[in-house]
Amino acid sequence: MKLILKSDQFDNLLLILWSIILVFLTLSLLLFILTLVKKARRIRRDKIKRRYQEKINRILFRFMFESLDMKRTVRIFKRYFNQKGRLFALITTKSLIELHRIYNGDYQKKLEDFFVESGLSEYSIKLLESRNWMYKVEGIRNLSELSYYEGAQQIKEHLSNKNEMVQEEAILGMIRLKGLDELMDLKDMDIYLSDWLQANIIHIVQSKNFNKPNNFSALLDSKNPTIQLLIARMAQYFQSTEITADLNLIISQSTNLKLRHQMSTIVENLNSIKI
């Protein structure tokens, strides 16, 4: 080692190592400061969020259950929206969606009207034009959860979006808005409906109390096995025992083991209902 120490090469090596140490030290310090800044920002943002949420809750409560009329509510909302920006819109829409899920009838209609009058529907439509897929998903969810039927066409355009998340949200959005008849449009699509996506679709059917579509068994003509499975699952939900023969036919013809296994279970369940 003593011999190497004497060479210039070794001095250079030491210099390089010292430089790397300096880089690590600087990066460490930077990371530490960034963590503290992030923490401070988060604490501040949480405070702001809480404050906005309180404001929104107050406005919406007065609008829903007291005498605050649409015009005044919209005026108050717009004043805050202009001051506070996107975060305020985001929290308001979230609150609207939550309330929309809880209430029904006139209350639901009131919330939907507010969504339109406040300009939040327009704002959500604009989100669909964003390049960021997360904004697109947010826009689709806002529009479909708050039953903005005028937005259906724009959502439909995203059924063939290259981004899987946007495409899936568009499917869910269209079903929320158009009901199970929308499945006819999906019938010939080459999309993979994962079990998770199917669970979401069935959840929508349950929460919106959709009726069984008229052309139910026609949907089984789909060449897409995931759509066939979805229809079978829905048949189980609607207890449509009349399509067990069609399901048995698919089971006998399909080479897809997973499909056959899952459909057989469903057919067994449907048969037990018959009995």
Added chain:
Amino acid sequence: MEIGWIDTGIVIFNYFILLFALSVMLSYTILAAISVFSLKKHLKKNRFVNYSVLLSLPDCPKISLIAPAYNEGMTIQENVLSLLAIQYNNFDVIVVNDGSKDDSITLLKESFDLVETDKAYNAVIPTREIRGIYQSSNPAYSKLTVVDKVNGGKADALNVGINISENPYIVCIDVDCIMDKDVLLKLAKSVMEESGKPVIATGGVIRIANSCIVKSGKLIEVNAPENLLSRIQVLEYLRAFLLGRMAWSKMDGLLIISGAFGLFDRKIVQECGGYNTKTVGEDMELIVRMRRYMIENNKEYCVKYIPDPLCWTEAPETYAILSKQRSRWTRGTMETLWIHRRFFLNPRYNILGLLSYPYWLVYEYLAPIIELLGLLITLIFLYFGLLSWPYFLVLVLLVYTYAVFFSLLAIYTEESTYKKYETFKDIFKLSFAGISEPIIFHPFIVYAALRGNWEKISGIKGWGDMTRTGFLKNQKR
């Protein structure tokens, strides 16, 4: 001539140590970069997920939670209650009392109104003798099954649970872990969202719960531990789970799913022969064997990983217990690597053979041995007056600053993602742990790993007593 030979040896040694250190740093940095990228993607993707969808679905995947218990009498009642309170529809809880010497089984019988059933036990995986299978007469605990068996170790107890389960998926857990209430929803989603390839296993993140506040089996406040040793382990876990495993998962090279928490396809586990009772690293060994089984039988599969903190466990607070734990981990690694030595640089096993296995061999198993060799040779240099102090100090400082940098990166990543540590005080405490770890903790971990090697060579087996402080002291706060 003799001097020339010594000089060559010194040069080789110097460059070997330097290159080894640099390769460790480079690999950690690459893994961290992949992890951060994947983590960001995961969080974005899951921002819009509504897990409660599964609560309304009658045919969501059926899961059995299997919890082996050995001398857990102090906390078993509360732990089981906590497991039963998990939000999910299709699940049951199988507690396997592994011949506890305390009053665990009596407590379970009394607390949950257990009555012995005549349910037949089909030992698809061979296990030790079963004393009885119990179910509750109280409908409120209808999801609970308790099995009392002769002591056979954790792996054997888990195998009993696997044999008892009738569900397609099993989640193997430590009974003293605290689970997030939506843990099964997240695990089920991982199984359901996969397109095409069946999911044979899903791993999750384990976090340290020391000094956290627990109430009724639920974590209600996360704090950085008061005890420095466990605080350093928080950092260790953050680095491993946030900056390491996520990357291995992304590259499909995950070789371990922690024993404290993991979901498996029951049928595949049974076809593979269940947990290996002859190793103390049964968690790593099982997942390696499952992957090997799938590859060798040309079956399509995938192993998934959820980076969300879902399971909280208690870390050792004393060096004595930590030493036992880490030497056991080393023995487990040695045993798994030896059993599956066929993986080594074998392209048949894809990334597992070409990257994961060699990585584990060199950077997990051999690293402490290389460190010891480095230290011994340095001492010899020192004795013979051959040590170059400038080079030695630069090398030590290089490794130290990188270690601190990497810990701070883990803290930053945590703050940018899950933000579990609420206060500035926690950040300062964790950062201090990051600064002190390379000096006070790392040498001990190397010692424990070497001890593990020694124990393996000298034929010492078993787990050793793992006394835990328990969450009770925090519950009182």
